[in-house]
Amino acid sequence: MKPRFSGMDRTLWPALIALAGAFLLFEFTSIDLWLQDFFFNFSTKQWLVDEDAPIPILFFYTGPKVLIIALSVGLFVLAAGPARWRARWPVPGARRVDIWVAIATLAAAPGLIAISKATTNVFCPRDIQRYGGSVPYVRVMEICEPGTRPEKRGRCFPAGHASGGYALFGLAGLATTRRGRWIGVGIGFVVGSIMGVYQMLKGAHYLSHTVVTVLVCWIVFLLLRRLFKAAELAGA
DSSP states (O other), X not given: OOOOOOTTGGGHHHHHHHXXXXXXXXXXXXXXHHHHGGGEETTTTEESSOTTXXXXXXXXXXXXXXXXXXXXXXXXXHHHSOHHHHHXXXXXXXXXXXXXXXXXXXXXXXXXXXXXHHHHOOOOGGGBGGGTOSBXXXXXXXXXXXXXXXXXXXXXXXXXXXXXXXXXXXXXXXXXXXXXXXXXXHHHHHHHHHXXXXXXXXXXXXXXXXXXXXXXXXXXXXXXXXXXXXXXXXXX
């Protein structure tokens, strides 16, 4: 028996195509620099948001991280606990396997992004010479000019912080209605975008980093749904 897919699941191939298209768009245009210029004051050499300002850090960096970790722990307890616990929580009809998908998405999507950050060797806006840094601006597929290669490696592509918010896409799989799924998608998109824009405003990421992250997180969620559904049917 083949697993049944909803309309949401059928967006996998469009998302993969969109990811390839977005990568090529940003790789061969200057959209990143054009947009990032609006967030940097070239006279004062300051970003629109101070990366050391405590209140933005609390609301847009530390706070969301803590809440997402707490949610992950809560979902794990719910999935591992007895059925009566799941019967009492606010999302009626959510199955144990769907909760495990959400948990796996919250772990796997940021993990994949972290691995990518460690291998792509791309620097943050605040690191490049255009914005007062010390390294040249080089895209993912470009190579530094002779004599300009930095001693350290860049670790800024894709956007790691925003991946935690976009991984909340996994919540969409808990709903049994179209409206509920849209709410789940909306939560992931809004939280991830807030976290991503905050990073852009302080010079930690370009738009391309965030766009790639949102698409990767969505693709990871859909692939995990397929994997868990296939495993469920195989064990039935």
